[in-house]
Amino acid sequence: MDVELNVTYVTLNGYVELQKYRYLYFVIMFLAYIAIMFCNSTVVILIWFHKNLHEPMYIFIAALLINSILYSTALYPKILMDFLSEKQIITYSACLFQAFVYYTVAGSEFSLLSAMAYDRYVSICKPLKYPTIMSKVTVNVCLALAWLIPACEFAVSVLLYYNTKLCDYTLNGIFCNNSGYKHQCVTSIIISIYGLVLLITVLILPLFFILFTYTRILIIVFQGGKEVRRKAAKTCLPHLLVLMNFSCFVTYDVITVRMESDFPKTVRFVVTLLMLLFHPLINPIVYGVKMKEISKHLKRMLCWLKSH
Template structure:
């Protein structure tokens, strides 16, 4: 690779024996991508088609699953191409763009989970005010902010990185994430502070807000009847499972950049695959099986397919 190419392109060094197992990797990840598309799209279509599900809670679930589809599409096509290529490379501008999409959609996930927690809080703790608070305009505003606000936050760091000089052109990963910071010649204090502010606003703050709302819900339902507690558990448990799942995976992603020299390549690959494989597949399973109304329509759909 000549000097000009080194300036422009970055090599992914996170693959484990990709030359030997390229076709196995490709088949596994291609199958996973198809499953992600089919499972998420099926539940989104069920929510769109059935008017009984045109409520804020289900609309936010649909938005969350659409977010998973976009998230996967930002990663899988490039990853599948790399498996079949002799060299796993990407342009620096392409790497920044992938990182921008990756973190924007990850931030959107936390925002949507926060909105869903707020929706459950109003529904359970202030049921009489629910129709006036969660109006159609409010839902639309939340959905717009869920994608625009994270995009604005992440774009600042991406623009600051755009013209920075690279001293290393080998990325110890399979996708462009926070490990890109380790390629730059000099660490910028301004960028580190900005990154910290964005990280706090997109992860800890939403998580604390979600925990606060569910604590309030727990207190209210504890004082209520068994039927109220059962209904609250049916709608809140899936959201909590997704939150715990995604928070753990996000922590892994942050640790990858901090433990660069201490993590074996196989462990790094496994942790990366958890983020891009497990989470987009688990979301439709959790909501499809745990949400009673969605499960009822899913069951009806597959029953009709068997009869036909």
Template sequence: MDEELNVTYITFDGHVEINKYRYVYFFILFTLYILITCSNSIIIYLILIHKNLHEPMYIFIAALLLNVVIYSTTIYPKLLIDFLSEKQIISYSACLFQFFIIYSLGCSEFFLLAAMAYDRYVAICKPLQYPTIMRKSTVSIFLVIAWLVPASNIAVQAIGMAKSKLCSFHLKSIFCNNTIYTLQCCLKSEFIAVFGLVCMLDLGILPLLFILYTYTKIFLMSYRSCKEIRKKAAETCLPHLSVLISFSCLGVYDVVITRVESDFPKTARLIMTLQLALYHPLFNPFVYGLKMKEISKHLKRLFSPPPKI
């Protein structure tokens, strides 16, 4: 009984007219969750079962889409429960865990996109050395780094926040995103401020700069090469760049939203917050399913009607 009394609960204040539209919200979000899970899982399944897709680029894509499935599963079930509940609350420890999973996977995406950029750089700029550079061991190392480095950094942040005193118990969001920092009494303390900047540099800015540098080298190389190489570069690099631009824009919003004052319109805040949970998880399978030729080919075979006898 004492343990129950000591549990700290956080109230989500980001919902708009939930009592009026709770069943509409539930139906729309449930449908989208099924769509996100199925679309990403189908492409992961195709990459796993087809040997011609067992290449570094497609392995990184599968890892990226697996991140999306876990990310969505971390957010959507709780959202759906909240829509049908009288009170939209979560324990502070569960909120920190949700924060940890969301941002570990989010930062992991930058690392995976960086690995894809390097893979494309070697394939286009150093094609003869590609088999010796991008070996299975190299791919495994990239995957371990992409998942372990962000997780360890975000874990330190989460532990630091768990030990901090709370001055507010109302979160201006519908799930535990970056606005969790506004609950802290020591929002501007040395630890949170300095370590937050270090994480932003290590997990976001440095991978982004590496990606931009790598693609600049690729496009310069392609520009000086024949038409076939330029076509190959466009087909394999543009999907990754479109995902990078989409994710970077949403990431910038997620960082900026913690600095926005309370007079920011609640409906606009809800719409923008939902982009993180809706747009990007659907955008990834759409881009890779339609723009990557080999994946698109297998998707057509999977959903094409059987031949008439």
């Protein structure tokens, strides 16, 4: 811990061979950040400008891609600065804010995936009632709750951490996450209980809802005809791929936080970089390729760019 003018600094000790490969790391991650911003923004803009994409399914996809932009913007600029800095440090307040954005986006992503699962359920299992159930008001409420509830829940968590004294200000990672709870001088029972509440409300309940919803969809699909199965495969497969990718990402985060000291530093660093690279890029690639309407508009845009 460095203290200058009453400012507390946290050391990020997760970097490997930084002196030797700093410029290589920087170039790779900088290009990845540009690709993430470009791919996600392109699909969001397409959905925004084309009225035939102003449907609940595509609106939720746009929200999911905005999450990828927020997630990357919360992490990439600081990581890029650290690659070129002599000291990899961050103020404790900025560290808490970074963790807040990181987990809020993760929590809202599960909420959005839950809303998308329900949207597919209504579309496939109750097609006649779809316009009534998935109205504009319903979609707006789902979007608001998907962002506001995780933000409020993790804001409380940040306040609890802010008022907790830490005895070790060195984190074995390259960005701030929940691993700080292991460095408390005295383990806070309140933080432990609240962490369990967060785990249940943000992760377990949405995951069970998603699994239950897709189980119901599968039951209806197997009972239906060929057209029902085709529609289900076309619209549900991209969501399931994104869900599996995000579940792997969350599982990795939980494992590294819980096994911080036992996880090999080099392996942790490499896997973290890979997760930072691939997780925000998977969503626009999956939806851009697998969703027919989005893919069609992307091809038209590419053709227009070539002609000009």
